[in-house]
Amino acid sequence: xxxxxxxxxxxxxxxxxxxxxxxxxxxxxxxxxxxxxxxxxxxxxxxxxxxxxxxxxxxxxxxxxxxxxxxxxxxxxxxxxxxxxxxxxxxxxxxxxxxxxxxxxxxxxxxxxxxxxxxxxxxxxxxxxxxxxxxxxxxxxxxxxxxxxxxxxxxxxxxxxxxxxxxxxxxxxxxxxxxxxxxxxxxxxxxxxxxxxxxxxxxxxxxxxxxxxxxxxxxxxxxxxxxxxxxxxxxxxxxxxxxxxxxxxxxxxxxxxxxxxxxxxxxxxxxxxxxxxxxxxxxxxxxxxxxxxxxxxxxxxxxxxxxxxxxxxxxxxxxxxxxxxxxxxxxxxxxxxxxxxxxxxxxxxxxxxxxxxxxxxxxxxxxxxxxxxxxxxxx
Numbered sequence: 001x002x003x004x005x006x007x008x009x010x011x012x013x014x015x016x017x018x019x020x021x022x023x024x025x026x027x028x029x030x031x032x033x034x035x036x037x038x039x040x041x042x043x044x045x046x047x048x049x050x051x052x053x054x055x056x057x058x059x060x061x062x063x064x065x066x067x068x069x070x071x072x073x074x075x076x077x078x079x080x081x082x083x084x085x086x087x088x089x090x091x092x093x094x095x096x097x098x099x100x101x102x103x104x105x106x107x108x109x110x111x112x113x114x115x116x117x118x119x120x121x122x123x124x125x126x127x128x129x130x131x132x133x134x135x136x137x138x139x140x141x142x143x144x145x146x147x148x149x150x151x152x153x154x155x156x157x158x159x160x161x162x163x164x165x166x167x168x169x170x171x172x173x174x175x176x177x178x179x180x181x182x183x184x185x186x187x188x189x190x191x192x193x194x195x196x197x198x199x200x201x202x203x204x205x206x207x208x209x210x211x212x213x214x215x216x217x218x219x220x221x222x223x224x225x226x227x228x229x230x231x232x233x234x235x236x237x238x239x240x241x242x243x244x245x246x247x248x249x250x251x252x253x254x255x256x257x258x259x260x261x262x263x264x265x266x267x268x269x270x271x272x273x274x275x276x277x278x279x280x281x282x283x284x285x286x287x288x289x290x291x292x293x294x295x296x297x298x299x300x301x302x303x304x305x306x307x308x309x310x311x312x313x314x315x316x317x318x319x320x321x322x323x324x325x326x327x328x329x330x331x332x333x334x335x336x337x338x339x340x341x342x343x344x345x346x347x348x349x350x351x352x353x354x355x356x357x358x359x360x361x362x363x364x365x366x367x368x369x370x371x372x373x374x375x376x377x378x379x
Contacts, residue, residue: 002054003025004055004057006031006056006059007088012111013030019115034070037058055129058085059088067087084128087108087109091110156182156215157184164379166379168376168377169374170183171354175371180199182197184196184222186219188259196255196258197320198214198253198255198256217238228257232255232302235296239297250297251297255273255295256269269291272304278319280347282347283345319374320371320373321371
């Protein structure tokens with residue numbers, strides 16, 4: 001515990017030093033002005049072997065710069081503002097003391113100093129400093145772990161796929177919290193591809209863990225069961241297993257799963273409560289993928305209706321999460337209409353360009369939900 005004592009009167013410094021020593025506080029530095037204090041704090045920031053400052057005991061009435069102004073200056077520096085400051089003063093002026101507290105001091109002691117009172121206030125201030133430091137370190141550790149979790153999440157997402165038969169790409173903008181959106185695609189056999197996009201309820205750690213759980217079973221589920229209605233039913237079984245372990249919260253997710261047969265030119269799909277996917281031909285929306293079931297995880301048994309579409313020409317299939325629609329909400333235009341207009345206008349452009357056209361950086365920076373869009377091109 002390192003304490004700084006700031007007082008222009010040498011006698012006062014000696015008195016405070018003796019009080020500190022009698023209470024077992026041996027690690028302190030005495031100085032006679034606010035300017036000397038700032039020189040010390042400035043040098044502290046660049047030295048590697050300095051003692052961090054845990055408390056400042058400071059007089060109000062000092063030449064050049066008084067203690068109140070020194071408090072204000074300290075509060076303007078991010079790395080210093082959490083240092084507790086106790087004013088030690090001969091002033092009994094309540095207005096001055098109130099001004100000192102407003103400037104950043106947390107407490108005060110009136111001269112002549114009462115030893116018991118000063119030590120009691122020092123102990124309270126140091127305890128508060130310790131608790132604040134603990135919370136800051138804990139928050140920093142949590143932020144680090146959340147950032148690591150984000151990286152792990154991003155690594156389980158499918159990489160872009162491109163061959164003579166099909167091209168699949170995605171653009172993903174997670175919110176500041178851990179993500180609940182997930183996409184994946186797998187080649188089932190020579191001509192068939194399974195593609196899924198889902199959105200876990202909520203945000204944060206819980207939705208992220210559910211997302212990771214679902215991702216861990218996704219490949220086996222899709223490659224084993226293949227057919228959309230069976231895949232969705234199997235994912236619902238997994239979700240019910242998860243929900244049975246926690247009766248307080250019912251987790252669920254919306255999803256859209258496609259089975260694309262590039263040889264027979266068919267799309268089998270189930271939309272489980274998800275925003276409708278779009279099928280475009282030559283930049284024109286030809287169909288919406290909106291049939292299927294309720295969200296996955298709501299009920300033990302689901303009524304799932306698979307839909308089948310045939311196509312002949314080259315097509316684009318666009319799927320997205322509701323975070324995109326929420327970000328596009330405007331009073332004068334329905335978000336899905338705005339999205340279809342942009343897709344029609346920018347057909348063939350890179351997905352990132354489309355997102356940039358739809359959402360400026362200042363919107364993406366403050367988004368409250370994950371934004372994901374997947375585009376599948378079958379030539």
